[in-house]
Amino acid sequence: MELNNVKETEVLVVGAGPTGLTLACDLARRAVRTLVVEQSDTLFPGSRGKGIQPRTMEVLNDLGVLDAVLAAGGTAPVGMVWQNGVRQGERDMFERPGPTETEPYSEPWLLPQWRTQQILHQRLTELGGSVAFGTALTGITQDADAVTAELSNGTVRAAYAVAADGGRSSVRPALGIAMTGDSVDPALMLVADVRIPALDRLNWHIFPGGGSTGYLAVCPLPGTDDFQVVGQFGQGEPDISPEGVRELIAARTHLAANDVTEVLWASDFRPRAALADRFREGRVFLAGDAAHVHSPAGGQGLNTSVQDAYNLGWKLGQVLRHGAPASLLDTYEEERLPVAAQMLGLSTRIHRGQEQRGAATMQLGLGYRGGPLSFGSAGALQAGDRAPDGPLPGTRRLFDLFRGPHFTLLAVGTDAELPLLEGELVHVHRIDAYEPYGKGLFLVRPDGYVGWAGEDATGLSDYLARVTS
Template sequence: METEVLIAGAGPTGLVLAIDLARRGIRHRIVDQSERGFPGSRGTGIQPRTLEVFDDLGTVDAILDASGLVPPVQMWQGTERVDTWHLVEPADESPGVPYREPRMLPQWRTVEVLHARLEELGGHVEFGTELTGFTQDADGVTGTLRHPDGTTSTVRAQWLVAADGGRSTVRRALGIAMTGTEVVDPRPTLIADVILAGADRHHIDDEHWHMWTKGELLALRPLEGTDTTQVMASFPDTEGSFEAVGKLDREGTERVISERTGLRLEVAEVRWTSAFRPRAAMAERFRSGRVLLAGDAAHVHSPAGGQGLNTSLQDAYNLGWKLAAVLRLGAPDALVDSYETERSKVAADVLGLSSRVHAADRAGNRGLQLRGKETHQLTLGYRESPLSRELRREIPEGGLQAGDRAPDAPCGTLAGAAMRLFDAFRGPHFTLLNLTGAPVQAPEADWIRMPEVVDAHGHIKEAYGTGLFLIRPDGYVGLATDDPADVAPYLAELAGV
């Protein structure tokens, strides 16, 4: 094989997968038909669980430096400020949750951070390169690539991952239908990144998300670390309205802003624009032979609640270690089937959440409703997965179980240095956490670590309870047991030996 994994699409989903494969030493190619990364701000919300993913992948510091907290909403009636309120609810303070609040960052900047991390690991994106077709057999996939100069070539890979967006050409070539397709809101919506000028530009301060809701919604949000403002505007659903919104130019966008705000604002430049109707849909399957769908190629969401980008990134995070286990540990291809089993249920649940939040926004009289803790994605898990084994005899009511997210906890090393449990989890390995109170022999495998930590303040015990916990590379509890003899058979089954 020329490469092991071919990734079509270098948005956040494809980049996260490429980063995860690169740090595992998996040969891959990632291609994108655009000349550069995604140029727009769409997909600005980064949830606490995604920050934990970025922590593991080595990008969280750059994301935190570039991003900001979700700003309070400033409601307007015409040219008058009338109310201010907070849009999101932070997670409860807990030693197990290191990142309590969502962050905001334009998607293009998230892509830049991820791209830089991939290059640090020795990878690169082949921009201007389009996957124009592919065939597959029992052993792999043969793809046809068109390069920037118009020439074509073929590439042979063991797996193809389609991260090529909601209009995925790979999904369509496979004939995989989108099921449950629902127009969440028939009204066309404009989203644009613009440079604002004019006499009243100073009223659009960087500390607020400015909204007008009399009639159709207009929202203006200065984007973190830039001179750009994101414009979001909904329009009545009338014949030809979607096409008209899609054709709005600089003057048209300026006119919409002026009419709805009454402020003397000028649009000096439009840097990116898109028109869409919020909808929800999911692919009827996420795998077809040696081809896998991830991100928007597998599910599309309303932007309400900031779930789409986060769910997509975590598709890649779930898939990376499983492909590596098949390619390096000799795990059976059936392990890859658990990707669809786990992520399709999560995607269906999150689609429902996004649609409910959108409906509440539309029905509310303040434009957007409070985003509760269910949007943080910290409680999503895989208890029903075939990879989750809960074998303990006693589990406290409401306690951690196999399939749940593995919590963080402040702790220490044997040498007395402070650390967090996530420091032990960070990296491409499995982690065996011994909370039995008795010595346990560490497994003889270089892809598993058994850290020695000091739980001086009892935070680990409080979060986990008693037992042996095998933490998957994506931060979920795979096995929970009282008996060390259960570990070897679980690992043997996972690796197919």
């Protein structure tokens, strides 16, 4: 809607990376009017954030894109260590415990970031949304009622805005929010997408280096003909030109420069860990790399970012569509800032060799126990825990019941009386006793965490009043 040449929307999302696209998809299925603006003319072209952790796979399942993600990606290959052009043996960099009834995704799924963004963008289009490419934010102000954003092609007024514009966010400094952190490693890094037909795709090839020469890793990217190359520089600065990338590979491996038939994309960076001092200023929120910047070690950055969006999306939807009090939005920072700090620490320890990749990197153990939206316990679970998956009669699973923008009230192994609930907002299901839950009532939030739990419905209506009208 246009009003005095000012476009109006409910939520302005700045940035069309994985964070912004996830948020836009979630808001679109909640019928929240959303404008996504992206300064670049196209989606990000590189593979940078290539590892999707199991918890993020669950998010993508809920958003309706898991089949596309599974079709386009693959499991991480086992590492192969090389020395002087000779294979030294395999070394797996990941724990692979195997899927269970409660955790159907049990190891990282490799998918280049550009493909993840394509899938999310396609999903957004299916939901009726779009991205305004080639549109830069040039200024942002706010008052008690809305945010006013000056764009390169006009002015937008929105009830809320979300900065999903990356580690070099223009929104964050405009809000006066500082970012605290430091370098994880003094060595510069190069990352590039290349094609090397002469190299097999059965392993993640690792060239340890030594002395002043840093390591080089060459990982095949499933669903493509590409490899991602990551190189560390103990001295000097990376040359990210195609010739420079070819020369780097030739210098550190048994391959010749002309074995690299294409250099598709390249970038350099210095690993650092930084956390915004706060994730909100009035009606503007920070999400993803705009709020926290990780070392790529352990694959936590993209995943933590997607889950920021997943946490914020349902809360904006409840406030804008279901009459929830605006104070619900305070819980975004209260829940996500501690998680981001925890994941930053994990990434840094893995980068420095102080901790190995393991269960913590899969993010299935993260939760919000003791948080502002976690009340009660029953059976085997406490409020704030991730709601486990499990089989149901026939071919359905618990995750099928949770999928969608609604809350789910599970009555597990109990005949406890339930209050009359709004069908669109809260779906109610009674199931037999199931050990991962035990017996009781469990209200599962739209983002898959138990918000409220009890042996009977005492307190349930009060909880729902906090998150609805």
